[in-house]
Amino acid sequence: MRSPLRTRGPLRSPLPAADRALLRDVSLVCLASGVVGVSFGAIAVAGGLPVWVPVVMSLVVYAGSAQFSAVGILLAGGGPVAAAATGLLLNTRTAAFSLAVADVLGERGRLARFVGAHLVTDETVAFALAQRDPARRRAAFWISGLGLYAVWNLCVLGGALAGSTIGDTDAFGLDAAFPAVLVALVLPAVREDARARRAALTGGAVALAVTPFVPAGVPVLLSLAGLLALGRTA
Template identity: 75%
Template structure:
């Protein structure tokens, strides 16, 4: 009985913490839906994309390509390029994805995002990490899609969404999620500094989204540390 009570209590605590990410996701989702429809795309495009692709940065980039006159293949290639970073994220939460059956792994892989992985890795206990992943992942998926639908239906009524500063919501939440880990682990801090330095150095000469991919070079330093420790 006490175990059940502790599990329920932990789940409530995780829901409370994850709600900050959900709010940020919903706000940015509204922005994405509104931008897509205001640019001339039909409502169903951002809605279907959010269900099937479900990757904020890739969706923004793909829509940007479409609105700039690019074709569907160019838009898809852009989205795929940006989403390659999720391969590294999947490795980071391999213990969570591998703890269930085939259907669980399939659904879990679809929920792998920057925010869900950051929230899960912020938990020290493996069991709590699994709960955090699914709580944040399912909630984020639902809120993101509801936000996109609301923004798409609103269309041009919101005006220029850039004036609201919506693009700052996700970075602020992510910083809050990773700060505890950065404070506790000097090796992670060094990897983060290396990745951030690389991203900043190339941000003015490569397309948007690519600096994030190049920042993964920080993982090489972390991998060498792990190999040395082994």
Template identity: 75%
Template sequence: MRSPQRTHGASLAVRPLVRDSSLVWLASGIVGVSFGAVSVAGGLPLWVPVVMSVVVYAGSAQFSAVGVLLAGGGPLAAAATGLLLNTRTAAFSLAVAETIGGGRLTRLVGAHLVTDETVAFALAQQDPDRRRAAFWISGLGLFAVWNAGVLAGAFAGSALGDTARYGLDAAFPAVLVALVLPTLRTDRAVRRSALLGAALALAVTPAVPAGVPVLVALCGLVLHRPAQGEVTAR
């Protein structure tokens, strides 16, 4: 049986994670409202963005797939677009495989929660236990808020008007930058990879569809070779 002191200590340790995750949840909810509204206002049935958000659960892939559908493309073309953009999560899953832990069911649920935000938030933690807690807290909260936002936006439909004018697309990048800055300041190997990845992504952005620069940025991993002494120091 846990002592009151241990329970209180665990509660205090979780509070900062919830507080920091709430920034990501807020951004997710706002963008989710935008996605639901854009989908329904464009002519899709309400159930399409709602079911897609539960089953697919990938913001950029969902926006791209809906864009294909609204442009007249078929379901296969939309699915192929989403799959292409989501290939980056394969690398993300490898990065947090040990963090997710647990049995087969736990890993299955954890794999569904792997996103840019949950991985960045988890890997920003130094302690393995705190990293695991950060992944599950941010992941479960993000999933709930994203789907709630999509549902609200779908019901709102065209009432919001042109959602692009609100600049909602800047919310996620801003939060991600805030999450990874501490690691970039302290880990030279990560900093080298990030700089190369960012340069490559910026170079190809004018010539490729949205979402593809993220995949190209993964090429920065070729420089991720920790300097001598950094491995033992971590």
């Protein structure tokens, strides 16, 4: 007589392989996002900003590159107008991202569309567009979007609380985190796209050239002149 355990065959996960792969990938991206979030909160507070500033910014703005740029400008002595303008310009790309995932949110109510629009990021759009089935696209978007939003804000809060105990960020080398993260965000596009590489080099050259002569934060805005090079090649 066979054992009942033998007749059942090998134990299997209740989730299909595709779903397990999605959860695994989302978890890995959440882990990476959490590390960056802790760094953002710690450096912002250690640089002199109140704890509530990076926390509220993360809840309301929720855009890593825009937040790093805005806080970096503030800590460098730039004004709030330059910081806000830079963040807004960096966030304009999400308008195109919203069009790419319009079908994911189009059938939902107003509240769901509002929340979904706030969750649109590079990562959530990438997860959604990687799925062929409409139902799976919606699932991928919401799972990654809610997961990343929760992890990012919790880690920013933890980093901000930890940053209040840090004296001089320069002593720990944390001041290099802002440019390092920004470089990491643009590096994939620069590597793969020659047009993006020309635009980045042009914008960087303009920023370096004007830095000694203009207030902090303005070189970042003027570096957008690199988009002119991108437009000519397009």
